[in-house]
Amino acid sequence: MTSKAETVKEYIDELPEDRKPVIKKIRATIKKNLPKGFKEMMNYGMIGYVVPHSTYPDGYHCNPKLPLPFLNVASQKNYIAIYHSGVYADPKLMKWFVEEYPKHNTRKLDMGKSCVRFKKIDEVPYALIGELVSKMTVEDWINLYEKNVKKA
Numbered sequence: 001m002t003s004k005a006e007t008v009k010e011y012i013d014e015l016p017e018d019r020k021p022v023i024k025k026i027r028a029t030i031k032k033n034l035p036k037g038f039k040e041m042m043n044y045g046m047i048g049y050v051v052p053h054s055t056y057p058d059g060y061h062c063n064p065k066l067p068l069p070f071l072n073v074a075s076q077k078n079y080i081a082i083y084h085s086g087v088y089a090d091p092k093l094m095k096w097f098v099e100e101y102p103k104h105n106t107r108k109l110d111m112g113k114s115c116v117r118f119k120k121i122d123e124v125p126y127a128l129i130g131e132l133v134s135k136m137t138v139e140d141w142i143n144l145y146e147k148n149v150k151k152a
Contacts, residue, residue: 002045003042003046004045005042005045006042007042008041008042008047011042012024012027015075019075019080019121022080022121022124023047023073023075023080025124026073026124026126027047027073029126029129029130029133030049030071030130030133032130033129033130033131033133034049034133035134035136035138036138037051037055037138037139038050038051038070038071039052041067043066043067043072044069045074046072046073046083047072047073047074048069048071048072048073049133050066050067050069050070051067051068051070051141051142052067055138056068056142061149068141068142069085070085070086070141071083071084071086071133076117078119079110079117079118079119080117080118080124081116082116082118082129083114083115083116084114084116084132084133085141085145086135086136086141086144087114087116088113089144089145089148089149090136090144093132093135093136096135097128098111100128100131101125103128104125104127105123105125106123107119107120107123
């Protein structure tokens with residue numbers, strides 16, 4: 001479910017009441033732990049964290065008018081999702097996350113390529129999310145992106 005909201009505040013305001021505090025806490029956790037240089041904005045109808053054009057003028061290879069995406073958070077119909085491009089692009093980070101997850105949650109990890117789904121909103125592992133987002137700087141992400149994604 002993508003939103004037509006133009007700002008993060010509008011996005012949060014339109015959420016169901018039970019989702020608002022969860023998304024707000026995820027957002028606060030991300031903002032507290034995300035390395036400097038990423039910019040928060042609405043991106044693909046979700047809350048996004050991107051590398052701005054001022055840092056990476058080439059933008060996103062699929063559409064260079066867009067800044068380079070890194071991380072998104074969304075309230076979907078049946079779950080809350082975090083889309084972390086670094087987990088998809090870095091096998092070591094993926095391995096760390098998969099091994100660390102059971103230490104923070106008793107439920108089986110529900111994960112796609114870069115998407116982590118939380119179906120039980122009262123079981124979101126905020127500390128793990130904070131640790132995950134702290135592990136990759138803007139420079140790390142640009143280097144990994146150019147090595148793995150852009151060359152293709």
